[in-house]
Structures are given as structure tokens and as C-alpha cells.
Amino acid sequence: KNQVEQSPQSLIILEGKNCTLQCNYTVSPFSNLRWYKQDTGRGPVSLTIMTFSENTKSNGRYTATLDADTKQSSLHITASQLSDSASYICVVSARSGAAGNKLTFGGGTRVLVKP
Amino acid sequence: EPEVTQTPSHQVTQMGQEVILRCVPISNHLYFYWYRQILGQKVEFLVSFYNNEISEKSEIFDDQFSVERPDGSNFTLKIRSTKLEDSAMYFCASRRETQDSYGYTFGSGTRLTVV
Numbered sequence: 001k002n003q004v005e006q007s008p009q010s011l012i013i014l015e016g017k018n019c020t021l022q023c024n025y026t027v028s029p030f031s032n033l034r035w036y037k038q039d040t041g042r043g044p045v046s047l048t049i050m051t052f053s054e055n056t057k058s059n060g061r062y063t064a065t066l067d068a069d070t071k072q073s074s075l076h077i078t079a080s081q082l083s084d085s086a087s088y089i090c091v092v093s094a095r096s097g098a099a100g101n102k103l104t105f106g107g108g109t110r111v112l113v114k115p
Numbered sequence: 116e117p118e119v120t121q122t123p124s125h126q127v128t129q130m131g132q133e134v135i136l137r138c139v140p141i142s143n144h145l146y147f148y149w150y151r152q153i154l155g156q157k158v159e160f161l162v163s164f165y166n167n168e169i170s171e172k173s174e175i176f177d178d179q180f181s182v183e184r185p186d187g188s189n190f191t192l193k194i195r196s197t198k199l200e201d202s203a204m205y206f207c208a209s210r211r212e213t214q215d216s217y218g219y220t221f222g223s224g225t226r227l228t229v230v
Contacts, residue, residue: 043206043221102171105158
């Protein structure tokens, strides 16, 4: 069964500090890995998408890494801002069916940035 | 920036009643999806839709659920006889498969409360 596990479940950081979120997955056949930001009561918003051959990808202060051999990914947030407070969800896509890929979601890491 | 629009944002219904959740995907997208998120749990895949038919569905998507694309713009999820456990946030997503992009766009969701 395809699974995506994230750690930690939650963390609190001070504004301006950095943090790193972890994601481990067992999804097959692997297509790509995404990181989403989800504000409470809202839909997920894409931050990064990485395919098998990509090791790192940045989007502003967000940098994602992917190790396809160990099936691990991380999301690094640099110089955190109050607006970074949200859940960050690791989502892995498996090739599936005529509609392309099916997404498997992790449980998310809830980040709270304090002033 | 194009958006996926979902209505209503919040629906309260009595157990056993039928509900229809509505979505307007991005106009040039070809693949459509419904996901749900029970409070405090992971986002789960329900169904994918392509070329006017269901491409894939999960175990959750039983006979009580159906999807339709009644015209060129709307994509609906119907729950025939709602149960308490159907209470969740329902997200519609759409995607246009291109060679360079695997981007899903999610709507803001409909919070369904079954009482």
C-alpha cells in the first residue's frame, strides 16, 4: 500500500529562524513528489514538484530535496515569516490509470512561527 | 491566476439526505479529481475523471457517490444518502497534463457537516 509519512507532526519556530521538515514514502511506481502548503480550512497550494531525476528544487525561501534511492524528501524553510504558519504536506504521485497520476498525501507537519 | 472554484464553502445536511458539491475546474484542464479530508486526518483520494468518465476510484467511493460533468464547466460530486462519517472537507482539483508540468490546482474546498 502506498504510504507517505512526515515528521515532525508539528513544530514551533521563532520568526527569522530556519527549519527542515522530513518526508518518507513508499509509493510505486513513483512519478513525482510535491510539497504543498495548506492554510487552515483552505485547499493545498503547490510549493515544489520534483521528478525522479531531480535532487533539489527551490521556490523562494522554500527548498525541497529528494533522495529517490532512500525514498526521502525534505523541505527547508529559510528565514521564516509569520505567514509561513501552516501545514506543510508531502504528496507523492504514482503513475495510475488514464487520468495520469494519483496522489498519496502525508499527514502534514503543522508549523507555527512565533514573533 | 486561474482558480478552481468550489461551492458552497460550507454545507450542513441531515443524515440520509442527498448533497451535491460543485466545482468549476480551470477551463483548459482535462483531468478532474475529488479528494476529501476528515478533520485531523490525511487528504484521501476519492475519484479521478477524464474524457467524460471515471478513470479511477478509491474504496471510499462506493455506490453512494457519483460524479458528473453535466456541461463544459461544472464538475459535481453527489452523495446520495449522507452518513455522519461523510463529514469532511471535500477538495476538487484539476490538471492539464503537459510535457513540462504536472501541476494540480486545488479548490478551497467544501466543508460538509452531516448532522
